[in-house]
Amino acid sequence: MGVQLDGAHKRFAFFQKRRLLAWVLALVIFCLFVLPVIRLFLLSFLQEGQLTLSYYTQIFSEPRTxxxxxxxxxxxxxxxxxxxxxxxxxxxxxxxxxxxxxxxxxxxxxxxxxxxxxxxxxxxxxxxxxxxxxxxxxxxxxxxxxxxxxxxxxxxxxxxxxxxxxxxxxxxxxxxxxxxxxxxxxxxxxxxxxxxxxxxxxxxxxxxxxxxxxxxxxxxx
Missing domain, CATH: 1.10.3720.10 (MetI-like)
Incomplete structure (x- = not known):
């Protein structure tokens, strides 16, 4: 019975480590790839610190777009x-x-x-x-x-x-x-x-x- 409990604890610890590693990798990917894109997207709505749609209005009003x-x-x-x-x-x-x-x-x-x-x-x-x-x-x-x-x-x-x-x-x-x-x-x-x-x-x-x-x-x- 004690051997089974030790095995269960080891498996639980192994899965906990895998879950922690997965969260760490997800956080690294978010910081390296997703966060810069989100920041760039948010900056497209700012002009001199004020919210604006002027950039999008200018782009979509041009025929070449x-x-x-x-x-x-x-x-x-x-x-x-x-x-x-x-x-x-x-x-x-x-x-x-x-x-x-x-x-x-x-x-x-x-x-x-x-x-x-x-x-x-x-x-x-x-x-x-x-x-x-x-x-x-x-x-x-x-x-x-x-x-x-x-x-x-x-x-x-x-x-x-x-x-x-x-x-x-x-x-x-x-x-x-x-x-x-x-x-x-x-x-x-x-x-x-x-x-x-x-x-x-x-x-x-x-x-x-x-x-x-x-x-x-x-x-x-």
Whole structure:
């Protein structure tokens, strides 16, 4: 009986230490990251020691503010959609197909995630320049095609999606591997086509993973 009480006391002390450590870490994170943001937010309402909304009135009254806001919405929505599409396609290939060299494919998918985004941007900018390989190849074609302008909205969306789709892949491939194959086999046995199995079974079960990663903010390049 005494041994059991000692064990219970030790476990209680261990959990108390863990709780104390968690509170200390939370306090450190609050002081280092949250508190400066709160202070900056509060300072935006002060002008010479008086409460004011003049800063916000000035910002929201400028037309370029709404132009920037609209461009940001389009950029984030486009990059998120493209990243989700690329991540889902590659996750499906790795989780379901029997293609060869899957490990190499996974490694190549993670390369854009490992490389810093600004290096990736500079690389694509150089590749799509007027003196790059893509422009040289397009000149050989009979059509008047030009490389993608990386400083345009389309170029920014493409680069952002390319930088973030490996994260979508990592989230989605794990979800796809956990989907019970019996449900898909039952749908196939009932006469459903591959597209209907994906639409009615695979995609709805993978949707929580996709929705979770879609909520992650896209960091600027």
């Amino acid at each position: 709404w132009t920037i806001f609209g461009n940001t919405v389009v950029m984030v929505a486009g990059a998120t959609t493209l990243a989700l599409a690329l991540g889902l396609v590659f996750a499906w290939l790795v989780a379901y197909s029997d293609i060869r060299l899957k490990k190499l494919l996974q490694l190549m998918i993670l390369v854009p995630f490992i490389i810093p985004s600004y290096i990736l941007t500079l690389s694509w900018t150089q590749l799509m320049s007027s003196n790059g390989w893509v422009a040289s190849l397009l000149q050989l074609l009979p059509f008047s095609l030009e490389p993608l302008q990386m400083y345009s909205m389309e170029g920014i969306i493409f680069t952002l999606a390319l930088s973030h789709f490996p994260l979508v892949f990592l989230f989605t491939v794990g979800v796809l591997r956990k989907i019970p194959r019996e449900m898909e086999w039952a749908a196939r046995a009932s006469g459903a086509s591959s597209w209907h199995v994906f639409k009615q079974v695979t995609f709805p079960l993978a949707l929580p993973g996709l929705a979770g990663v879609a909520c992650l903010p896209l960091s600027p390049i």
